Amino acid sequence: MLTEETKQAILKLQKMYPQKRSALIPALHLAQSEKGYLPKEIQKDVANLFDIDPNEVNSIVTFYDMFFEEPTGKHVIHVCKNVSCMLRGADGLLSRLCSRLKVAPGETTADKEFTIIASECLAACDKAPMMLVDEKVVGPVNENDLDKILEDAKKEAPHYG
Amino acid sequence: MAEKRILMAHINEPNQCEIDTYERNGGYQAIKKAIPAISPADLTEMVKQSGLRGRGGAGFVTGMKWGFIPKNIAERYLVCNADESEPGTFKDRLLIEKDPHQLIEGVTLAAYAIGANYAFIYCRGEFYEGIARLKHAVQQAKQRGYLGKLEIIVHPGAGAYIAGEETAQLNSLEGYRATPRLKPPFPAVAGLYGKPTIINNVETLCNVVHIVNHGVEWYQKIGIPKNTGTKIFQVSGQVQRPGCYEFALGTPLREVLETAGWMLPGRSFKACYPGGSSCALLTARDLDISMDFETLAARKSALGTASIIVMDDSADMVKVATRLMEFYQNESCGKCTPCREGTRWIVQVLSRIEAGRGTYEDLRMIQQVCNQMAANSFCPLAVGAAPPVVSAILEFKGEFEAYIRKNPHPDREPEMKISYPYVAV
Numbered sequence: 093m094l095t096e097e098t099k100q101a102i103l104k105l106q107k108m109y110p111q112k113r114s115a116l117i118p119a120l121h122l123a124q125s126e127k128g129y130l131p132k133e134i135q136k137d138v139a140n141l142f143d144i145d146p147n148e149v150n151s152i153v154t155f156y157d158m159f160f161e162e163p164t165g166k167h168v169i170h171v172c173k174n175v176s177c178m179l180r181g182a183d184g185l186l187s188r189l190c191s192r193l194k195v196a197p198g199e200t201t202a203d204k205e206f207t208i209i210a211s212e213c214l215a216a217c218d219k220a221p222m223m224l225v226d227e228k229v230v231g232p233v234n235e236n237d238l239d240k241i242l243e244d245a246k247k248e249a250p251h252y253g
Numbered sequence: 254m255a256e257k258r259i260l261m262a263h264i265n266e267p268n269q270c271e272i273d274t275y276e277r278n279g280g281y282q283a284i285k286k287a288i289p290a291i292s293p294a295d296l297t298e299m300v301k302q303s304g305l306r307g308r309g310g311a312g313f314v315t316g317m318k319w320g321f322i323p324k325n326i327a328e329r330y331l332v333c334n335a336d337e338s339e340p341g342t343f344k345d346r347l348l349i350e351k352d353p354h355q356l357i358e359g360v361t362l363a364a365y366a367i368g369a370n371y372a373f374i375y376c377r378g379e380f381y382e383g384i385a386r387l388k389h390a391v392q393q394a395k396q397r398g399y400l401g402k403l404e405i406i407v408h409p410g411a412g413a414y415i416a417g418e419e420t421a422q423l424n425s426l427e428g429y430r431a432t433p434r435l436k437p438p439f440p441a442v443a444g445l446y447g448k449p450t451i452i453n454n455v456e457t458l459c460n461v462v463h464i465v466n467h468g469v470e471w472y473q474k475i476g477i478p479k480n481t482g483t484k485i486f487q488v489s490g491q492v493q494r495p496g497c498y499e500f501a502l503g504t505p506l507r508e509v510l511e512t513a514g515w516m517l518p519g520r521s522f523k524a525c526y527p528g529g530s531s532c533a534l535l536t537a538r539d540l541d542i543s544m545d546f547e548t549l550a551a552r553k554s555a556l557g558t559a560s561i562i563v564m565d566d567s568a569d570m571v572k573v574a575t576r577l578m579e580f581y582q583n584e585s586c587g588k589c590t591p592c593r594e595g596t597r598w599i600v601q602v603l604s605r606i607e608a609g610r611g612t613y614e615d616l617r618m619i620q621q622v623c624n625q626m627a628a629n630s631f632c633p634l635a636v637g638a639a640p641p642v643v644s645a646i647l648e649f650k651g652e653f654e655a656y657i658r659k660n661p662h663p664d665r666e667p668e669m670k671i672s673y674p675y676v677a678v
Contacts, residue, residue, distance in 0.1 A: 109406065151430060156378075156410075156431075170379075173576070174577075175526075175562055175577055176495075178576055179563075212340070212414065216346065218496045218497065220489060
């Protein structure tokens with residue numbers, strides 16, 4: 093269930109736009125910030141606020157990469173794998189990170205601390221190889237610094253809640 | 254030619270994202286000068302005369318685009334395309350994070366010129382810092398009265414390369430999947446909510462500020478004929494100092510790469526994609542090429558976003574081609590079958606080659622599928638997916654063939670089973 097606070101924030105968002113449906117994607121960002129993902133019942137709540145079918149909301153959630161339908165870890169780490177980062181060692185970085193956390197790309201660690209995503213270009217190629225740790229751009233990443241980056245991330249608040 | 258910093262002039266100054274610093278550095282003078290002293294029609298004409306061309310990749314003359322707005326429809330919109338997602342492209346992030354007021358000023362001028370009361374900045378969802386800075390800047394500009402009755406809405410995307418295509422962006426902004434629309438009608442006639450809409454890139458709009466401040470003649474003198482002004486070249490990949498470098502259009506490729514520190518120690522230049530990944534690569538033969546729209550088009554490549562992805566002699570071109578086609582496969586919106594299936598098919602064939610099971614026939618087939626896909630899809634995504642891979646095969650055929658020779662039967666007709674991801678059998 094969406095909290096009353098989020099509902100009010102979404103209604104306010106809708107009023108900013110000439111047509112309220114334009115607020116759907118920003119509204120889903122808000123809704124996702126509650127639990128870190130968008131379970132079916134939250135999608136339904138959002139659909140109600142927009143007077144549209146829940147399937148319409150689901151079509152958006154499944155299209156855009158930033159929306160999750162399954163629970164994520166407290167921290168989401170996007171590791172860029174596109175060419176500029178690949179040429180600077182992104183593949184080694186990703187595999188080192190994954191083996192360190194015992195996950196495959198796309199998975200969440202057993203302790204629910206981290207979700208690792210192999211990502212397309214994140215527009216910070218000057219920092220290659222780079223990662224997006226929750227909302228923060230980190231790079232160029234030295235593989236030997238991974239432990240510290242993970243420890244620092246753990247000290248931060250989760251990306252939701 | 255040395256770097257010529259106009260858009261990036263104050264990029265390294267602390268607090269440039271605060272309005273006081275921006276004003277102290279000459280900010281918001283263009284609004285004071287133009288609104289209302291210069292009429293919207295005259296401002297449009299000025300931008301047209303300056304020769305400014307779209308910096309998002311297509312290079313269309315900005316003032317001419319503005320002029321396409323029908324005069325008899327009052328409801329109009331401006332959309333600033335800040336959904337920077339082309340591989341190798343990171344100039345808009347810099348402009349947004351380091352000098353957001355410059356963009357707000359450009360947006361305000363453009364909205365005035367086209368008569369829009371609403372302007373949207375469609376910002377890549379992953380630009381958390383940029384979105385926060387832009388919202389803060391809009392608030393400050395509004396408080397100081399620079400926006401007049403204009404509403405600027407900073408709108409976050411949610412992760413989709415295709416949302417950078419202008420008509421797909423409009424669908425996304427209306428709250429739908431980012432799938433492209435058929436053109437015509439062009440957005441200038443029927444865009445957001447079916448109303449006349451101008452979509453301009455971040456860097457394009459930032460240029461408008463300086464055209465107003467310094468005048469058309471000043472701007473025309475920068476660069477070369479038909480390619481006026483500066484361009485932010487983004488150099489990434491295997492160079493010493495990856496980063497953004499602002500040069501006049503028409504600067505030789507070699508000079509841009511030298512400014513980025515050239516290759517890493519002991520390595521030599523092999524190839525680069527000059528305009529993001531969606532163009533044909535250049536090789537050592539092209540190092541003295543003039544970086545402008547026409548010259549690169551004549552070379553059958555493109556200036557695109559001027560994002561130079563550099564590969565040195567250690568780069569594996571088969572891996573580069575595969576990685577790029579995987580990108581287009583992931584980002585194909587799925588609307589057109591040739592693009593959706595073609596990108597996936599080519600990834601499978603490239604993966605097979607990389608796994609040592611490719612055939613000589615595969616190279617011909619990849620080119621054939623690329624041609625089909627580019628010719629029969631709706632939007633520029635498939636058109637952009639073909640050249641990076643085809644040009645890699647044409648220029649570095651030996652590298653592909655070396656992989657193919659690992660197959661004991663490189664002449665045997667390939668047997669393909671569709672699987673995802675590719676499984677070597």
